Amino acid sequence: MTRFAISRRAAVVTLAAATLAVSVGTAVNGATPTATAATQSSAQVRVHAHGASPSVQRALWENWAKVWNGDYDRAPGVISPKFRVHVSLLDGSPDTAIRGVEGLTAFVKQSRTLFNDLKFTTQVGPFIDGKHVVGRWIATGTYAGGIPGATAPVGTKVTFTGTDILRTEHGKVVEYWLNTDTIALLGQLGVGGK
Template sequence: MSNANNAAFVTPWKDLWNGDLAMTDKIIAKDFVAHAAPLTGSGSDVIRGREALNGWVSGIRSVIPDLTFTVEVGPITDADHLVVRWRAQGTYRGGLPGTGPESVGRKVNFTGTDTLRVADGMLAEYWANADSLLFFQQLGIKQLQ
C-alpha cells in the first residue's frame, strides 16, 4: 500500500475508538492482532480478531462513555505502517478495580501512540502505547487490587 492509502486509515481508526464500531468490518482484518498491556495489570496482552477489538473498545467506553480521541501527531506512514499520537479525554463513570465513588465524575485526559501494520488493504496488527500511569493518577488509583 502507498503512504497515502495508509494515511487514509486515520479517520476511520479514530472513529472506531470514538465509538463507531461499524468501522471494524470496514478497516480491520479478520485475523487482526492487537498488543497492549492490560489496564488492570492482569490478563492477556494480545487481543485477536474484530469481535475482541470491539469488546475492548466497548469496555473502555463503558467506564468512560464520553471518551473522545483526537489525533495530535501524524499520520506517519511507510509502505506497511501507520503511526499516530493521540489524546483522549472524557469523564469517568466508574467500574475499574481500585477506584472508589470519589473517582466517579472525574475528568481524564491522557495521551498515547498507536502503531498499526497494514496488510491487504486492512489494519492487520496494532501496538498500543498509552500513558496508563497518568490515567490512573487522574482517577486517584494508588494500587490495583
C-alpha cells in the same frame, strides 16, 4: 466466557492501555482532514492494499480513530480477521483474547463504558512508512466508574495520551502495538493515590 469476551477487569486495566490508544481522532496535526481521506470507503482502501499510498494509509488511520470513537460499523472495513494486539495489560492477563474484528470491537466497547463521551484526537501524525502507520493521540472523557481502586468520583474529567503503531495488509489493520500513559490516567482516577 467466549474467546472474544474480555473480562471487565482486563478491559479496565487495558483501557488505560488500549482504549486509549486507540487511538485517534479526526484532526491531524491540528488540521481537519480532507473530505476525500475522511470519507474514503473501506472498499477503496482494500483496492490499494499493498504498497498503499499515504492518502490511503491516512484514510485507514482516520477510520481506525472513528472505531475508537464509537463508530463500530466501520470495524469490519478497518480490522483484518487476522488482527492481533500487542499490549501489556496491567492485570497480567494475556492480550491474546483480543483477536479479529469481534475481539477489538468488544475491547473498545468495554473500554468506552468506563468513560462517558470518550474522544480520541490525533495529536501528532499519522506517520506512514510502507505498511506501518504511527500516530500519537490524546483522549478526553468523563469517568463513569468501574475501575478497581479508583478513588476519583464518577464524573471526573480525564485526559491521557498514547501512541498507536499499526501494521496493515490489504488495506486493513493486522497488528496493533499500543503505548498509553497509564500512570497519568490512573493518577487522575486516584488509583494508588494518597
